Amino acid sequence: MQFLKNRFCLLDHLLNPLIMNSFFILLSSVSNAGFGFIFWMIAAKTYPQEDVGVATAAISSMAVLILLSRFGLDQSIIRFCPSGDKSKIISTSSIVVILFTTLIGIIFILGIEFWAPELGIIKKSAAVYILFLVANSMTNLTGIFFIALRRTKYYLLQNLLIGTRIIFVLPLISFGVWGIYYSVGISFIIAFIFSGYALSKLGFKQVSIDTNFLNESFEYSKGNYIVSLLTLVPSNLLPIMVLNILGAENAAYYYIDYAITSFLFMIPTAFSTSIFVEGSYGEPLKKSCLKSLLSVFLLLIPLVIFFYYFGDLALETIEKSYTQGFETLKYMVVSSLFYAINQMYFSLKRVKNDINKLIFLSGFTCASIIGFSYIFMQMYGLVGLGYSWSISYILSTIIIGIFLKKEYDII
Structure with missing residues (x-):
């Protein structure tokens, strides 16, 4: 009996929401890192070194711009979602992040000769860069929504979809440096579409700005x-x-x-x-x-x-x-x-x-x-x-x- 009791205690510990959500978040991070390693290994073996270098810099620039455009809202979403109007918080955060991501992206492109002259090639496809930047930013933000809502299994699925970049990197090799960049961008668009669908299934369809949330969380x-x-x-x-x-x-x-x-x-x-x-x-x-x-x-x-x-x-x-x-x-x-x-x-x-x-x-x-x-x-x-x-x-x-x-x- 004591053995069974210990087994049930262990099972209860493992099924605890805190532990389960932690493992889903951990699995998401591990899968993202694993797919990233495979992706860059394939790219390094099949694309010219110069193309890999430029693509790495372009993708890294997106990460920096996303960080700058988030303004700490990711933490506020987790902190205020439980006690606030979840639909308004999600809607408000999305609108703010889309607007500022687009604005910062445009500023970056306009001054690219000053910020990163080696990425001047981005100017030729500015609209695509902004599209992928917004998709990347919103995918990250919706991932925070899933965590805040305790729906971390969706967060894991989202990261698995981001891993689809390894599927596209070889078929797009004829595009050169853009083949690597398109592979990453397309995977984020797929993940973002899934995220929007999942949120709508969870009942989040309202589009509005809640100034009270912005003031409270500033x-x-x-x-x-x-x-x-x-x-x-x-x-x-x-x-x-x-x-x-x-x-x-x-x-x-x-x-x-x-x-x-x-x-x-x-x-x-x-x-x-x-x-x-x-x-x-x-x-x-x-x-x-x-x-x-x-x-x-x-x-x-x-x-x-x-x-x-x-x-x-x-x-x-x-x-x-x-x-x-x-x-x-x-x-x-x-x-x-x-x-x-x-x-x-x-x-x-x-x-x-x-x-x-x-x-x-x-x-x-x-x-x-x-x-x-x-x-x-x-x-x-x-x-x-x-x-x-x-x-x-x-x-x-x-x-x-x-x-x-x-x-x-x-x-």
């Missing part, structure tokens, strides 16, 4: 917008720093180390997002946080141990020379354990609408990673980057511990 959105920008600075700036200080080969080693570490980062990110959703619906934060931390560490610790001791084998499967980044990888994967604690705290503070501490923490971590990386790279070489990631997240975790000691009633 400060919250603005703060999260700053946090998002600060969080992304290290990942975008460090490859350039490594290239300039240590050279192209070390930049390649670091890129692979960071890609593996990012995979580990997906685990706490998925669970912390689910905590944010559940907390916004009024679920007990302490219970949700403990469940998530347990699940995260159960998944993370074996992976950290594997990459810490056998990461050289993983790097060797890519290319033997990449094992030179093994020491760096060891310290970077260790940082994922402290990153997990950071992400959980971020979710708690987002539920509590205490964004100022998140701005401080993200700013501290950003400055710490960049500052230590610059110093340690010149002192220790590539492994200095591993030191900087671990030390920065350990220090951030210590600060969080100090905050929690003062705010024992946060959960």
Whole structure:
């Protein structure tokens, strides 16, 4: 009887909405990363190197513009959907994001000779670029809707449809650089059409702007917008720093180390997002946080141990020379354990609408990673980057511990 009771307790734990939604989000991230790897592997083997380079830059430019045009609304959607008019929130956010994505896209194209002269080719197909940009932006936004609505299975389906880019990349090879770009754009249009259909089936058909939601969420959105920008600075700036200080080969080693570490980062990110959703619906934060931390560490610790001791084998499967980044990888994967604690705290503070501490923490971590990386790279070489990631997240975790000691009633 005790055995059966334990089995049912485990089943109940696994079927808990928090755990299920976390795993759907995690599966979405993993599938997206997996399809992305396959896509670029096919492109690299079949398209000229110059075409791959230009297409990568064009697709990256979309990611930057989407980040700039979102204004933190993605976090506000999750936070305010449970207590607000979901139809109005979804409609308002969509209209605002479409308008600003289009505007920022036009500004980017008009000044492309200044922003990114190597992407001047985009001007020849400006309308297509804007179309794909809007489809990409709205697909990302509707993905946030599905998460906020606790319909993460739709979020997974959406990401699987984005993976259809691997189907188009070979048939469109005759288009050169545009073949790669069209493959990505078409997949986002397919995913966006599915997203619109799914939302309509869920009963969301209203088109209007709710100024009350915009006013209520303005400060919250603005703060999260700053946090998002600060969080992304290290990942975008460090490859350039490594290239300039240590050279192209070390930049390649670091890129692979960071890609593996990012995979580990997906685990706490998925669970912390689910905590944010559940907390916004009024679920007990302490219970949700403990469940998530347990699940995260159960998944993370074996992976950290594997990459810490056998990461050289993983790097060797890519290319033997990449094992030179093994020491760096060891310290970077260790940082994922402290990153997990950071992400959980971020979710708690987002539920509590205490964004100022998140701005401080993200700013501290950003400055710490960049500052230590610059110093340690010149002192220790590539492994200095591993030191900087671990030390920065350990220090951030210590600060969080100090905050929690003062705010024992946060959960």
